[in-house]
Amino acid sequence: MRASLKTVLPAVAMTAVSMALTLAVVMLWLGPVMPWLVALVVGLGIDGGWLATLAYERRLAAQGDHSDLVTRVGWAFGLVATGVLIAHALTAEESTGAWLAVAWFPIAAKALWLVHSMWERTALTAGALTQIRGIQQSARDEAAVARARLRAQAGTEETRLTAVTEAGARVAQVQAETARTLSEAWSTLEQARGGKGTNRALTSVTMAVTPDDTPGVTPRWELPVWGPTEPVPVPALESGPALTDDALDVLVDEIRHSESPALSYRDMAARFRAAGHSASETRLRAAWKRVA
Template structure:
């Protein structure tokens, strides 16, 4: 992974240095001895290379120096300025030289990108742990989605079954109600008929001579309520406490609330559940 950022920066730096040296020698070689022009070109490239090496050393130590960075960018700007000046003074091929004048600054930018990558790079162990965490999160999410889909399907099936069963019960009840209604209608017609009593008497007279039966068929309608038994007078709180305490202590160890309540009801006493529990709390 490291080579993906450092190799382009190294290649761009080498091309920029060679191009700067060649331009300085060609441009200044006509005005001064070519050895002097070579020294000038090597000075620019050497200064740029020295500041770059120092920057890389500081970066490897986790440090940073603003003056060194400013000097490095100054050498890059100087090399770019030399290329631009040469392109503007060359006849016929100024465009071609201007097209490559940006290479020194591009090389500095690539080294800047490489430095940012180094400051944010992680070890293989950390990357493996991150991948495991992400995979675990994806697995948990997939399992949760599967559970939700399964529960939704189960609930849908249950609701469909309950709905179908309810519909079947409703249909059966409807058919039964229609049949009962028809049967009661027939019984009512037979009961209110003019000659029903005579016909039934003529049928039963040979079986029970001298007895005239009374034929009363069931009537479709509400039934009479059976009167409720009169309840005795309600116990006062003190009397209720005495009864509860006697029943609770009627056995050793004392009875639990449930056993006491059952014996209280079986003895014929009457009290609401709220009053009985309150009495139990008072005496217990």
């Protein structure tokens, strides 16, 4: 009720002022030319018709109804009152601007009643307003919680990605340093392999692959090779009678001298086993020593 007064009181006040101005103007305008009672009836007729249509329009609004005809009649009375005020202002010898300044009051009164009717059609009860405020507050709370959750998840993900990136960078750095160190080491080894004094230097730290007392063969040493190696396929050995020492010596000597220069022990052993012969490593090394 208090909220409705905010819109109805200005409309009532503007209507009352407009009716008073209309009646006064009619009395001033028609008073000199006709009896004042007739002028009063004319003025009250305009105000009464306007008030009657307004009351009927308000009754329909209270019932939830509306009539375009009544609305048009009400606006017509408002325009008549406005026209009377404008005509009086234009014909008045004095205070023309002042009368024109108040000539729009009837139209303003109708506009205020229109605003009040629109407020009534959209007004809600206190309970409904309380529920709406509760729903809006719940929505704001949920939105705030969702924003906080998203910010927390974004911060956590950023921290995780930073940690993973830093760890990956450290791993890449370690791998790069290791690869650089290995490259330098193998480069040094390769230079040592191709050096002029390699054999002389290796005689003091390694065992010769070929013995010194092999006629016509220069002792040589082998350094490890960096890179993938392909294993020599060795066929499965067939079980058979064990070779005697003499027969083993003959085979080892034949295989060893199958190429020139003579094969090393490693190459000889690989070919010995690839040919399908069977002998233990101990017997094979002993035969190699006897033959060499």
